[in-house]
Amino acid sequence: MFWGTMADRWGRRPMFLACMLVLALACVGLALVPTNAYWLLMLLRCLQAAGSASTVALGAGVIADIAVRSERGSFFGLYSLGPMVGPCIGPVIGGILAGSLGWSFLPETLRSLVGDGSIRPHPFHRPLIPIIGRTISDSEAAVQEKPPKTPFTNPLRLFLSPVITLLLIFNAVLCAVFYGVTASISTLFVEAYPFLTEIEIGLCFLAIGGGMLFGSCFTGRILDKEYRKVKENLEQKCRDDFESTMKPEDVTKDENFRIEYARLRTMPIYYVLFVVACIAYGWCLDRKVNIAGPLILQILSKSF
DSSP states (O other): OHHHHHHHHHOHHHHHHHHHHHHHHHHHHHHHOOTTOHHHHHHHHHHHHHHHTTHHHHHHHHHHHHSOGGGHHHHHHHHTHHHHHHHHHHHHHHHHHHHTTTTTTOOOOOHHHHTTTTSOOOGGGSOSSOOSSOOOOHHHHHHOOOOOOOOOOOGGGGGGOHHHHHHHHHHHHHHHHHHHHHHHHHHHHHHHOTTOOHHHHHHHHHHHHHHHHHHHHHHHHHHHHHHHHHHHHHHHHHHHOTTOOOOGGGTTSTTTOOHHHHHHTTHHHHHHHHHHHHHHHHHHHHHTOOTHHHHHHHHHHHHO
């Protein structure tokens, strides 16, 4: 909430760089923590998370900048592959990316700074290696007008909204379950299946990673399909109701379109399936059933 609010005011790219700086400094501090200072270890881990996990919110802002509402489900599904599959394959891929491209290629996307991409931003907001996007010529930059900047607002005021607080708690529980399952795979699988080697236990992480890979792409498309279905139903009602003053092309306006209904109406189904899969996963490990059981349930639970 803190980084996201600042990103709406000063741009996505500077906040990404600030998050990476906080993350880097926290990692250096963690490497130097003495073994008897457990409190300092926990403090720096919180600081590390404040730098790294906050990029999830920033990425959602980038999607809102570059994608229209009807396409954001698929975009966000693909984007969520990073934070979801990352903990499973991150140690390898993260090292490759950090050693080659790094963060020098990210362009600015905040519309109050770059519009639809046709406005040349300040040099600080430009990527060092412009891999994504196109280069704006001086003649193009001279005729473009910047949209007004978004005023800075206190992010703590968001907690006063029951809807936002409820969403935060809901997502916090889901993330806690996800990391609880991921972090405990090694320990629980060694206890339940002592015949596994360390390499085989490492391969077990591919199940949960594969489930999230499938789920992110699948649910993103479902979200966009649900959006289109609600939109088409509203347009049809406008055509059938001759007394309606709303035009079919106006159904997606904020005052006419219930975006929360279009996005969340299938959520209860996913939530029930997720809970059932998690309970069954715990039961399988407790009863030490065939290893295929918990692996399949990992895939199913993370697909939802």
